Amino acid sequence: MEFELSWLLMGLPLAFGLGWLASRLDLRQWRADSRRSPKAYFKGLNYLLNEQQDQAIDAFIEAVQNDPDTTELHFALGNLFRRRGEYNRAVRVHEHLLSRADLTRADRDRAQHALALDFLKAGLLDRAEDALRRLDATPFEAQARLALLSIYERAHDWPQAMAVAKRMQQAQQGDFSTRIAHYLCEQALALVQRGDHGGARALFEQAHASAPQAPRPLLELARQHQRQGQPRAALQQLQQLVASAPAAAPLAAALLADCASATGQQPQVLAQLRTLYEAAPSLDLLDAIVALEKQDAEQAAQAPQWYVRHLQHEPSLVAATRWLAQERLAHEEYHPQIQRALDNAAKPLTRYRCAACGFEARQHFWQCPGCQTWDSYPARRVEEL
Structure with a gap:
C-alpha cells in the first residue's frame, strides 16, 4: 500500500507537468495558426487594392485552409x-x-x-x-x-x-404600374401576330387602366383601331394621348396625319399639330404638318417652306435634306447625287438613342435592346437631343 501511494505521489507532479507542456504546445500552435490566418487575409486585401486578383485568390485560399x-x-x-x-x-x-x-x-x-x-x-x-x-x-x-x-x-x-x-x-417596393402596362402591351402584340385582335385590344385597354399616364397603351390602341379599319376611333385615342402626354406627340404624329386623312379631319388635326410644333418643335411633327399641307391644293406649294422655317430656329441637316428633296435646282442633273450624299449624312441623325446606355436604333423602342431599360428612349431623334 505504501509502495502504491508513493508511486501515486510521484506521478501527480509528472502528470501535471505533462499536461502543462501539452497546453503550452497547443497554445503555441493556436497562436501560430491565428497569426498566419490574418496575415494571409490582409495580404489578400492588399493584393485586391493593387488590382492583383490572382495573388489575392492565392492568399485567400491560404487563409481559408488555415481557418476553414x-x-x-x-x-x-x-x-x-x-x-x-x-x-x-x-x-x-x-x-x-x-x-x-x-x-x-x-x-x-x-x-x-x-x-x-x-x-x-x-x-x-x-x-x-x-x-x-x-x-x-x-x-x-x-x-x-x-x-x-x-x-x-x-x-x-x-x-x-x-x-x-x-x-x-x-409590398410597396416601388411603382411598377407603367412596367405592368408594358408587359400587357407585349402580350397584346403577341396576340396581334396570331390574329386575335379582340384579345389584343382587351389587353391594351387593361394596360391603359393600369397606367393611365403612360403613352404606350394609347398609342398601341390607336394602331390596333387603325389595323381594324377604325380610323375615327384611332384618332380619338391619339388625341387623348396628345392631351395626357404631349412629350410623346412626335411618336404619334405620322399616325395622326394618316387618321386625319382617312376621316376628313385634316384642318382640325393640322391646327393641333401646328400648336404642338410651336410649343416643342420636332422633326416628326414637322413631317406630319408638311404631309397634311400637301393634301391641300392651296397650301401644297408652300408646304416645304416649313422646313425652311425650322432651319431658322434649328440648324438641322435632316430638315435641310428634306427641303432640298422637294426643290428644283438650277443643275437638275446633279440633284440625285447631291441628294443621295445628304441622305447618307443625315441618316444617323434620324435614329433614336437610349438615354441609359447610348444604344442607337432606327426605330423607337419602349425597352432598350442594349441595356434592357424601359422607357429610356426619348421621343426625339438624335439630332434633336
Whole structure:
C-alpha cells in the first residue's frame, strides 16, 4: 500500500507537468495558426487594392485552409471568383458554405443570395431562378425579386414578370404600374401576330387602366383601331394621348396625319399639330404638318417652306435634306447625287438613342435592346437631343 501511494505521489507532479507542456504546445500552435490566418487575409486585401486578383485568390485560399470555419473568408473568396468570371469556383465556395450545419441563419441567407448571383452571372437562368425563389421572406427578398424580374424580361415571360411586379407593388417596393402596362402591351402584340385582335385590344385597354399616364397603351390602341379599319376611333385615342402626354406627340404624329386623312379631319388635326410644333418643335411633327399641307391644293406649294422655317430656329441637316428633296435646282442633273450624299449624312441623325446606355436604333423602342431599360428612349431623334 505504501509502495502504491508513493508511486501515486510521484506521478501527480509528472502528470501535471505533462499536461502543462501539452497546453503550452497547443497554445503555441493556436497562436501560430491565428497569426498566419490574418496575415494571409490582409495580404489578400492588399493584393485586391493593387488590382492583383490572382495573388489575392492565392492568399485567400491560404487563409481559408488555415481557418476553414471562417465564413467571411469564404464570402470574400467566392465574390472574387465571381468578379473574375470563374463562376464554377464561386458556386463551389458558396455551395460549401450552404452545406455547413453550423452556419447561422443570416449567413445562410447571404450564401444563398451569393449563389443566386453566381448562377445569374453565369447565364444559368433556370438555376438562378430556383436559387432566387429560395430567398422569399429573407432580408434579400427585394433584391431577389428584382433579379427575377430581369430574368423573366430577358426570357420574354411576361405573365411571370407581371406577377412578380404586382407582388413588389403590393409590398410597396416601388411603382411598377407603367412596367405592368408594358408587359400587357407585349402580350397584346403577341396576340396581334396570331390574329386575335379582340384579345389584343382587351389587353391594351387593361394596360391603359393600369397606367393611365403612360403613352404606350394609347398609342398601341390607336394602331390596333387603325389595323381594324377604325380610323375615327384611332384618332380619338391619339388625341387623348396628345392631351395626357404631349412629350410623346412626335411618336404619334405620322399616325395622326394618316387618321386625319382617312376621316376628313385634316384642318382640325393640322391646327393641333401646328400648336404642338410651336410649343416643342420636332422633326416628326414637322413631317406630319408638311404631309397634311400637301393634301391641300392651296397650301401644297408652300408646304416645304416649313422646313425652311425650322432651319431658322434649328440648324438641322435632316430638315435641310428634306427641303432640298422637294426643290428644283438650277443643275437638275446633279440633284440625285447631291441628294443621295445628304441622305447618307443625315441618316444617323434620324435614329433614336437610349438615354441609359447610348444604344442607337432606327426605330423607337419602349425597352432598350442594349441595356434592357424601359422607357429610356426619348421621343426625339438624335439630332434633336
